[in-house]
Amino acid sequence: MDDDHSGSCLCGAVRFKTRGPLRGVIYCHCSQCRKQTGHFVAATSVPDGNIEIAGAESIAWYEASSFARRGFCKTCGSVLFWKPWEDAYISVLAGAFDKPTGLQGECHIFVGDKGDYYIIDDGLPRFEKSTPSLKVADE
Ligand SMILES: [Zn+2]
Numbered sequence: 001m002d003d004d005h006s007g008s009c010l011c012g013a014v015r016f017k018t019r020g021p022l023r024g025v026i027y028c029h030c031s032q033c034r035k036q037t038g039h040f041v042a043a044t045s046v047p048d049g050n051i052e053i054a055g056a057e058s059i060a061w062y063e064a065s066s067f068a069r070r071g072f073c074k075t076c077g078s079v080l081f082w083k084p085w086e087d088a089y090i091s092v093l094a095g096a097f098d099k100p101t102g103l104q105g106e107c108h109i110f111v112g113d114k115g116d117y118y119i120i121d122d123g124l125p126r127f128e129k130s131t132p133s134l135k136v137a138d139e
């Protein structure tokens with residue numbers, strides 16, 4: 001089906017499949033995303049019920065805040081997931097998907113926190129912190 005997508009970490013220990021449409025990619029420039037990935041996070045999001053994860057025992061979860069945990073592969077270090085405790089959706093890093101993803105950028109958040117070594121010039125909306133519709137931890 002067109003709306004089915006798959007992806008994995010770099011070493012392949014963690015694989016996932018999603019069903020249904022994927023949210024547009026949100027680029028998060030907050031300091032947590034920057035430190036964890038070495039740059040910024042580009043992620044889509046799916047309802048919990050629309051993703052199947054294989055190799056979950058290879059995922060390490062880091063609780064960067066009381067709001068959400070960050071999942072990455074224990075073996076290869078690929079950053080894969082961002083999961084709020086209290087919401088029934090999971091953010092999946094866009095780069096982990098196999099191509100073609102059909103994904104498009106939606107907006108930039110936490111641009112007030114972004115690294116000072118690059119510029120954002122793709123014309124997408126930019127938000128100093130989060131967007132009104134997207135719940136994230138206060139930083
Ligand atoms: Zn891996």
Ligand SMILES: [Zn+2]
Binds near residue numbers: 028031032034041110
């Ligand atoms: Zn972030």
